Amino acid sequence: MRSRDIDKELLVKQKAIELLVHEGFEGFSMNKLAKACRISVGTLYIYYKDKDDLIVQIAEEESKRMSGMMLEGFDPEASFADGLKQQWKNRAQHMMENRHTVQFFEQLRSSTYQKVIYESYFEEFKIKMSRFMQNAVARGEINPMPIEVYWSVAFAPLYNLVRFNNEGRSIGGAIFVLTDDMIWQTFELVLKALKK
Amino acid sequence: MDHSSINPAGVLVFKTNINTITDLANVSPLLDADKAVSNWHIDLDHCDKLLRVTTGCLCPADIIELVNRRGYLCIELI
Numbered sequence: 001m002r003s004r005d006i007d008k009e010l011l012v013k014q015k016a017i018e019l020l021v022h023e024g025f026e027g028f029s030m031n032k033l034a035k036a037c038r039i040s041v042g043t044l045y046i047y048y049k050d051k052d053d054l055i056v057q058i059a060e061e062e063s064k065r066m067s068g069m070m071l072e073g074f075d076p077e078a079s080f081a082d083g084l085k086q087q088w089k090n091r092a093q094h095m096m097e098n099r100h101t102v103q104f105f106e107q108l109r110s111s112t113y114q115k116v117i118y119e120s121y122f123e124e125f126k127i128k129m130s131r132f133m134q135n136a137v138a139r140g141e142i143n144p145m146p147i148e149v150y151w152s153v154a155f156a157p158l159y160n161l162v163r164f165n166n167e168g169r170s171i172g173g174a175i176f177v178l179t180d181d182m183i184w185q186t187f188e189l190v191l192k193a194l195k196k
Numbered sequence: 197m198d199h200s201s202i203n204p205a206g207v208l209v210f211k212t213n214i215n216t217i218t219d220l221a222n223v224s225p226l227l228d229a230d231k232a233v234s235n236w237h238i239d240l241d242h243c244d245k246l247l248r249v250t251t252g253c254l255c256p257a258d259i260i261e262l263v264n265r266r267g268y269l270c271i272e273l274i
Binding site: 041042 | 237243248
């Protein structure tokens with residue numbers, strides 16, 4: 001009897017992300033995935049109706065999971081410095097621990113599936129993130145600015161460091177490992193740039 | 197009727213020779229009309245043209261019979 005088995009579903013999801021990252025959307029196939037998971041193609045089709053359905057479902061589940069993790073211990077009412085610090089902690093940890101998922105999101109962003117990730121982020125995540133920024137403006141901690149400007153200063157530097165780390169190489173191909181010291185050194189600079 | 201092959205999620209998967217859009221149009225009315233079929237999909241991109249059916253009460257033989265009625269091959273994947 002075939003049943004929806006939680007462990008099997010997790011294995012399928014994990015292998016699917018790995019394969020999608022390594023083979024690209026074009027090179028990926030349901031047959032390859034079934035083989036990698038050592039399950040029959042029939043079993044795979046119990047979970048997903050085709051390749052497109054698989055990519056969309058996994059993208060939605062992963063963005064919900066990641067946005068949920070990014071909210072751990074985060075209080076949108078916290079002071080700007082404390083709240084941003086918690087965000088950096090969460091984002092650095094989860095993006096380094098879920099490298100394949102991060103790469104998968106990059107692929108999605110530059111593909112026809114782009115819409116899926118933007119739509120599936122937790123509503124709670126979007127609300128808390130914008131509430132946090134509005135609070136900081138209202139308390140006079142930061143100047144009002146377009147959300148894109150805010151994001152580019154507040155998070156893009158961290159994302160770039162994590163990218164260097166996950167790729168193992170930085171500028172000019174130099175070997176690179178991100179340390180806590182570097183994260184917090186960059187954080188202080190970001191804080192200085194944003195705080196009034 | 198062998199109910200042991202109905203999985204708890206009520207999803208059945210078959211290999212078919214429903215190769216083209218025209219073939220698909222031939223079997224669609226039968227699957228659409230069956231009230232016991234809550235959902236169905238054929239992956240024309242897969243080499244085995246896999247048919248996925250969600251049903252609360254039908255067994256594989258019922259689906260096979262349904263697809264065979266239009267002259268197409270349908271084999272359950274275990």
